[in-house]
Amino acid sequence: MTQTKKNNPDELLIGLVSISDRASSGVYEDQGIPALRDWFAAALSTPWSMETRLIPDERAEIEKTLIELVDQVKCDLVLTTGGTGPARRDVTPEATLAVATKEMPGFGEQMRQISLQFVPTAILSRQVAVIRETSDHAALIMNLPGQPKSIKETLEGLKDADGKPVVSGIFAAVPYCIDLIGGPYIETNESVCKAFRPKSAIRKK
Ligand SMILES: Nc1ncnc2c1ncn2[C@@H]1O[C@H](COP(=O)(O)OP(=O)(O)OP(=O)(O)O)[C@@H](O)[C@H]1O
């Protein structure tokens, strides 16, 4: 079992979990983890590191992986990609809710609203977000759809031709959520994603 890889308390440790029967069995190459890694590399301006997993659509394995990433590895944020749809094998939301101590329904609702700007099938995703708390740690866990392009779409939102946000991505709300659960203070590259915090929560540089 992997123990934490956090180098210092100010570093954001992100768990990235790609959930796909075919990518995990080698039928096609996983594009989920690379898309997530690339997005965070562009979006974050404060230190971060990642722990990655590629697993099949098996509820028990998803639950075990999420618990390990939060309780042992001590990730502050865990993102899953895949398995959120209505198909028989899609069980990521059920596994995520099973390891939750708190549900965050606004995230799922807002992610579907954002995705409707891109595809009319956005409502087919049952994606959820939750908090998992242990005695000495807490993490935000969020589900993203499996289509690799949906990662950037959901996290970053929609911009016009000049790069001005038309619809904010879901990540705008993540830094303050991580503040509130006791995680590190995250800052973003505003050209990719402008984080929102109440004025009283903004730290001066
Ligand atoms: N991890 C991934 N890497 C690359 N492409 C993916 C990945 N997950 C999904 N896709 C692509 O997105 C499409 C829709 O995603 P969906 O989650 O429905 O896949 P899926 O068909 O259920 O995958 P699987 O059968 O492997 O679990 C897939 O057909 C595939 O083209």
Ligand SMILES: Nc1nc2c(c(=O)[nH]1)N[C@H]1C(S)=C(S)[C@@H](COP(=O)(O)O)O[C@H]1N2
């Ligand atoms: N942003 C975004 N959201 C999206 C999509 C997409 O391409 N982009 N695909 C939709 C489709 S077609 C499906 S079936 C659901 C569930 O996908 P999953 O089972 O791969 O998680 O996500 C939806 N949400």
